[in-house]
Amino acid sequence: MEEEIQYSSVVFKGRAAPPRNNREEVSVYSSIKNKKPLTSETEVQASGIRHHPLLCLGIICFLLCAIIITVIIYFAMETKKLKLNLSDLEAKNEQLTLEKRDLQNQTEDLKMNMTKLQNQNEQLRNNSDKLNKILAAIISYTNFPADLFCPDGVCQTCPKDWIQFQESCYFFNHFISPLKQWDQSRQLCQSMKSDLVVISSLEEQNFIKNKIQYYYDTHHGYWIGLRKVNNKWIWVDGSPDTLGYWKNPGSSEDFAIIAKDPALTQSWIQNINGFLNRFICEIKALIF
Template sequence: MCFLSLTVGVIMTKQKANLSELMEGMRVLENKTAKLSRDRHDLNYTLGVILNFSSFPVTEYCPDKKCQPCRSDWILFQEKCYLFYEEDPWKTWEESRKYCRSKTADLVVINGLQEQEFISNHTNSYYDDSHGYWIGLYEKNGTWVWVDGRNDTLRFWIDRQLGTSGIYALMIPGSDPTHSWDPADDMFLNKFICESEVLIRSK
């Protein structure tokens, strides 16, 4: 009887050990499955970004055959890429938007104070205090609307109008970020900011 009890005890101990190993194996498989699912989701996202291009600029995104989130000369911030256009000639709002869209991007849409401060920190005053950077905000039927179709709720307008009135928004460098937008006419030539999706999202 003692021998039988010992044998049963040994068998139960082995079964517990086997069950513990099985459970650990299942946890490992679940982790691997979750990682594969995330990788597949990220690859599908990247493919979606690539398919937006009529001709994907491989050398700009993948110099030395190693891909990066943003093209060369673009700056990464919070899963978006930004181009601060500083070249001559400066452009009207419509010309600026056309340029951004030729890069499979658009004029920047500002979603909050952090993004506004980031942009403010990457722009410099030039020419005079009424020149700035075009952003993707314009007036439509008396309402300020972003190029993605959403109404503006931030209202980071400058306290006093600097230039002529207009229906397109300029961000004036060197101003308090919460009071730095100024309405301007489209014939006014300025620098501008493009924004695009990242190619590769951070893990």
């Protein structure tokens, strides 16, 4: 419903009112006449226009929240992956540690085995050298008594119950009975692949003198490998005597014993073959 328009006149004091422009009046009137009242739709549009900045701000906040949540989820997923990778790496590291420990143990075992092998190799080398020396020593014998020096397959420098001095082995007949004549004693020595002792130096004389024992009386002693041949004293190996450690040098007997009591260089006693005594055997030592 159109509103009614009332017009009033304005009177200016002192002078007449200016003439109105008819065109302007028509325009104003037309403008007022055509003006429509504000409806509810128009009010909503105006209100929407007033609230538009808040809406934009809300949208921006929503987008920021969405981005933040997305970033948080992304980093959570990446953190989970990193934790899984870290667990895998720790497991692999543990496995590598165990393998390293096993390798170290194997290395130690190998070192121990290597040491054992080196010791065995050294032992074999020593045994080889020893066998070569034994072989060389055996070859030096005209007829090597293997049963005497190597009774169980293991060779010794001297036979059992024999005593070594320098390069010889000596058997002192302290217990064999009955006592023997000179030639019987030699036969016993020869049965052991040896012979009656040949004394060739003062050192050997001293060694033998310290090993023999006193028994019965001063006339008893141990047969040595010395006898008179063509009125000359000859050792059983064929060499002449040059020492002459006699107690009774003027006797006419043809065989000799060594006694315990007389002085070192006066301990040989000339005796007859039929006299019974102990004896001393000598054999070349197996030096290797």
